[in-house]
Amino acid sequence: MELGGLHHVTAITAQAVNNVTFYTQVLGLRLVKKSVNQDDTSAYHLFYADAIGSPGTDLTFFDWPHVAQNRPGAGSIAEIALRVPDQAALEYWAERLSQLGVTHQGIVVEGGQEMLRFNDPEGQALALVNDHGAPESGTPWIDSPVPGENFIRGLHAVKLMVTELEPTARVLTEVLGFRLVREYPSPEYKGKPVFVYEVGRGGSGAEVHLEAGSHLPFARQGRGGVHHVAFRTPSEAEQRQWQQQINEVGLRVTPIIDRFYFKSIYFREPGGILYEIATDGPGFTVDEDTENLGKRLALPPFLETKRDQIEAQLKPLAT
Numbered sequence: 001m002e003l004g005g006l007h008h009v010t011a012i013t014a015q016a017v018n019n020v021t022f023y024t025q026v027l028g029l030r031l032v033k034k035s036v037n038q039d040d041t042s043a044y045h046l047f048y049a050d051a052i053g054s055p056g057t058d059l060t061f062f063d064w065p066h067v068a069q070n071r072p073g074a075g076s077i078a079e080i081a082l083r084v085p086d087q088a089a090l091e092y093w094a095e096r097l098s099q100l101g102v103t104h105q106g107i108v109v110e111g112g113q114e115m116l117r118f119n120d121p122e123g124q125a126l127a128l129v130n131d132h133g134a135p136e137s138g139t140p141w142i143d144s145p146v147p148g149e150n151f152i153r154g155l156h157a158v159k160l161m162v163t164e165l166e167p168t169a170r171v172l173t174e175v176l177g178f179r180l181v182r183e184y185p186s187p188e189y190k191g192k193p194v195f196v197y198e199v200g201r202g203g204s205g206a207e208v209h210l211e212a213g214s215h216l217p218f219a220r221q222g223r224g225g226v227h228h229v230a231f232r233t234p235s236e237a238e239q240r241q242w243q244q245q246i247n248e249v250g251l252r253v254t255p256i257i258d259r260f261y262f263k264s265i266y267f268r269e270p271g272g273i274l275y276e277i278a279t280d281g282p283g284f285t286v287d288e289d290t291e292n293l294g295k296r297l298a299l300p301p302f303l304e305t306k307r308d309q310i311e312a313q314l315k316p317l318a319t
Contacts (some may be wrong), residue, residue: 001201001241002177003234005136005206005280006155007059008047012070014223015045016063020317022120023048024089026100029059030286031294034105034317037062038259039163040183041303043315050138050154051310053284053293055232057138057154057204062227070123070225073217074163075272077226078123081115083156084206085149090116090173111184111196111209119272123224129156131204133258141299158206158229159194161219162203162271164211172197172208175249176231189215199231212271228266228275242277260300261286 013019023029023046034040034221037043043299044063047053047084073319084090097104104118114130128249131153140148161170168300172178186192195210198215208229221227233239239256243265246253253267262278269275287298297314 002015003058003277004241005200005212006158006232007055007230007232007276007280008060008154009063009077009158009225009229010060010062011080012067012221012223012225012227013046013061013063013122014065014067015106015122016046016061016065016315017317018115018121018244019061019063020048023059024210025145025266027101027152028141028144030141030144031102031286033261033298035298035300036298036303036310036314038303041306044314044317047284047294049284050151051141052139052290054138054154055236055278055280056136058142059146059155059306064223068220069220070222071217071224072125072161073219074161074212076219076221077158077229078125078161078211078219078271079127079159079209080226081129081209082136084128084151085131085137085153087114087130087286088272089150090114090128090130092147096146097180106228107141109230110187111182111194114185115170120224122290126227127156128152129204131156134204136178147251154205154282157196157212158211158226159209160271160273162212162273163214163216164271165195165210167270168210168212168273169195170253171249172210175251176202178208178311186211189213228274228276230264230278232280233277234280239263239265239277239279258300 029048032049033047037045047060052059116128137153140151178199183193197208
């Protein structure tokens with residue numbers, strides 16, 4: 001039993017219309033599913049990914065218009081790193097972002113990886129990382145404004161911030177099967193280390209970066225921040241094994257929840273960060289064909305009878 005890396009990362013927006021514009025027209029990702037938060041149907045749940053919504057390429061957003069601004073710090077996922085195929089793609093992105101008025105920090109080398117840092121319009125911390133042609137990458141979307149050779153290939157890593165290192169590290173290594181592979185100096189807090197853990201095949205798409213210590217301010221989750229990170233499991237059978245393993249170490253884990261596009265379990269690790277373990281299937285084409293992904297409001301069957309009520313609460317999106 002082994003996790004397959006990152007499945008998706010879910011963040012928070014207060015401006016769904018602008019969010020769609022930025023992630024599809026600036027970053028060139030495909031809106032593969034326009035749905036609602038199944039626990040709060042007044043809110044959109046927007047899924048951006050590669051051409052077919054492959055697991056490991058999904059960056060998703062809950063739309064909560066009245067939520068406060070995010071404040072990064074201990075107890076949060078402080079950065080989402082996305083992967084591009086090579087140095088030439090990073091150079092393309094540095095020029096593209098500059099031309100589109102998106103402030104960035106230029107290409108830097110951090111922890112042995114070339115990357116380009118920037119923020120979305122609501123402050124969400126993002127980075128593009130050269131994955132050096134690593135395997136299991138996403139399928140470029142042919143209608144993207146970004147050429148296929150520079151298309152964002154999926155998730156690379158997430159950066160976690162917590163107050164105490166050991167409890168979070170133990171859950172990663174002893175419960176979830178991650179392994180510590182290296183460390184590098186924190187770019188924000190000089191002299192403090194960031195520890196890199198990987199799972200499964202390791203490398204791009206299977207990394208968690210962890211910074212810990214009392215020097216970190218306390219986080220406040222809100223718009224421009226991350227809600228949770230999900231890890232991949234291939235089947236519901238293995239998901240049940242993970243559920244049992246997490247429960248046995250004394251962490252409170254949810255029942256298996258059928259999200260229609262995948263099944264999920266959730267738990268909070270000791271540092272306060274919400275983890276999800278999600279199945280790879282059945283995927284986003286279960287209710288829409290590949291050509292029409294993301295064009296209409298998609299609702300799981302148990303919400304379909306409430307479609308008129310749900311649509312009346314939502315601000316229309318041009319997609």
